[in-house]
Amino acid sequence: MKLVMHLIPSIVHLTLLTWMPTALAKGNHQKFHRKEGFVHPGILSLQEDLDRMKYGVGNQTDPWYSASLNMSGDPLASSSYKLRGPFTTVTRNNTGGSPGTTELSHDAVASLLNALMYYITGEVVHAEKSIEIFNDWANTLKLINGTDAQLVAALAGTQFVNAAEIIRYTYSGWAQPDISTFEDMILNIFYPPASRTTPTAVDPHPFQANWGTSGETAIVAFGVFLNNRTMYKEGLKLYKTYECANINTINLFGQNCESGRDQTHVQLGLGNMAELCQTAHNQGDYSYWDLLSKRLMTGYEYTAEYNLGNEVEYDANFYRCGANLLGGPWANISAIDRGEFRPIHQIAYSYYVQVQGLEMPWAEKVLKQLHIEANDNYNNMADSACYGTLRFSRVAGDAWARK
Ligand SMILES: *[C@@H]1O[C@H](CO)[C@@H](O)[C@H](O)[C@H]1NC(C)=O
Ligand SMILES: *[C@@H]1O[C@H](CO)[C@@H](O)[C@H](O)[C@H]1NC(C)=O
Ligand SMILES: *[C@@H]1O[C@H](CO)[C@@H](O)[C@H](O)[C@H]1NC(C)=O
Ligand SMILES: *[C@@H]1O[C@H](CO)[C@@H](O)[C@H](O)[C@H]1NC(C)=O
Ligand SMILES: *[C@@H]1O[C@H](CO)[C@@H](O)[C@H](O)[C@H]1NC(C)=O
Ligand SMILES: CC(=O)N[C@H]1CO[C@H](CO)[C@@H](O)[C@@H]1O
Numbered sequence: 597m598k599l600v601m602h603l604i605p606s607i608v609h610l611t612l613l614t615w616m617p618t619a620l621a622k623g624n625h626q627k628f629h630r631k632e633g634f635v636h637p638g639i640l641s642l643q644e645d646l647d648r649m650k651y652g653v654g655n656q657t658d659p660w661y662s663a664s665l666n667m668s669g670d671p672l673a674s675s676s677y678k679l680r681g682p683f684t685t686v687t688r689n690n691t692g693g694s695p696g697t698t699e700l701s702h703d704a705v706a707s708l709l710n711a712l713m714y715y716i717t718g719e720v721v722h723a724e725k726s727i728e729i730f731n732d733w734a735n736t737l738k739l740i741n742g743t744d745a746q747l748v749a750a751l752a753g754t755q756f757v758n759a760a761e762i763i764r765y766t767y768s769g770w771a772q773p774d775i776s777t778f779e780d781m782i783l784n785i786f787y788p789p790a791s792r793t794t795p796t797a798v799d800p801h802p803f804q805a806n807w808g809t810s811g812e813t814a815i816v817a818f819g820v821f822l823n824n825r826t827m828y829k830e831g832l833k834l835y836k837t838y839e840c841a842n843i844n845t846i847n848l849f850g851q852n853c854e855s856g857r858d859q860t861h862v863q864l865g866l867g868n869m870a871e872l873c874q875t876a877h878n879q880g881d882y883s884y885w886d887l888l889s890k891r892l893m894t895g896y897e898y899t900a901e902y903n904l905g906n907e908v909e910y911d912a913n914f915y916r917c918g919a920n921l922l923g924g925p926w927a928n929i930s931a932i933d934r935g936e937f938r939p940i941h942q943i944a945y946s947y948y949v950q951v952q953g954l955e956m957p958w959a960e961k962v963l964k965q966l967h968i969e970a971n972d973n974y975n976n977m978a979d980s981a982c983y984g985t986l987r988f989s990r991v992a993g994d995a996w997a998r999k
Pocket of ligand 1: 650651652653654655
């Protein structure tokens, strides 16, 4: 186990010693469920991560305590949340209507926030709300289509399986036949559009840039939830090798292939990559955060520096696949959406800084400015892994640093 002692206020460290259960402090993973070699719960939150939140909140220790109060004020975290779906068809189009997209996104995030609330508070009404959402959608949804089906399937699908993973492995009240129906929905309705790399008449340019990284993250998360190692490995392989959406879509000094387009798609892509890396790490595949000499960290820092109002280097010859379809290639870095921070920073900061002891001064400034990383303030509801302060904050020397 690697112990990282610096950068953490000693008060937090001392507090940790008083509240962290022995099993966690010793990195004892024996109690974890294993199925087909997968660790469960194990997409973005392991059992020890859930316990860190629960004990932090229970003992009123920050940042978890304040962050949980913040999340509990979100209407989507309420056990009386009223479902906005389900629908038989969800369409996401680039122009015209996208019926069902907003509703699915809200419901998927509500299922996640209620799952977290259940684990933290132990209140069964929250688990039952998540299950109501899972079952209603799984018993109704038949098709996700439209020009941008890939995005909604990947993004909402990832939120859904993160929620379902928590409920399935920490609460006994989700009936096995209902779990199977939900698994079928993920496999047959979400996975196909999320994973599609071949063009269709409706969508001739799939799996490029943020679409591709959304897809990769979803495939890996679906693989864990479905206990499907072929699927899991497929997502990891795409992240390493798929030209239009691999780790090389960040250049040596951190420019993203969409930096000339706008800052919101850049951040979506970075957040996707971080989620994939954390999911892989949680399953014991430790190399992903570190690929290409921690290129992802360089990408985060570059983007945070620029979005905080600073000038950065820019290579006009580095741009995404299909840039010409979006008004590119771009001569300059884009000021569109500059400073609109997405909830993507804590997850990467936790790994690189709090676990590995590296420095991310620009991401740190973003997090300080946000105070609490909550959900997207610009209404990109299900795009990124929300509530990062609560879900991903760590302290030095905790069991997660076992690599
Ligand atoms: C507070 O931490 C202690 C460990 O020191 C733990 O046993 C207890 O369950 C925690 N309290 C709550 C309410 O979670
Ligand atoms: C949670 O924190 C975010 C970011 O600081 C803030 O925008 C939001 O209003 C807070 N929510 C509640 C319910 O306090
Ligand atoms: C979405 O776009 C397709 C064509 O690309 C069209 O056939 C369909 O009617 C649109 N759906 C809605 C709800 O606008
Ligand atoms: C999506 O499916 C619905 C229902 O079958 C259909 O009405 C609509 O035209 C489809 N949209 C696209 C873009 O294929
Ligand atoms: C596992 O995932 C692959 C796609 O990677 C799929 O072809 C296969 O049918 C899945 N297996 C099962 C048992 O669902
Ligand atoms: C608005 C702006 O900064 N435009 C610049 C974009 O890049 C070209 C080529 O490097 C410059 O000449 C422009 O001034």
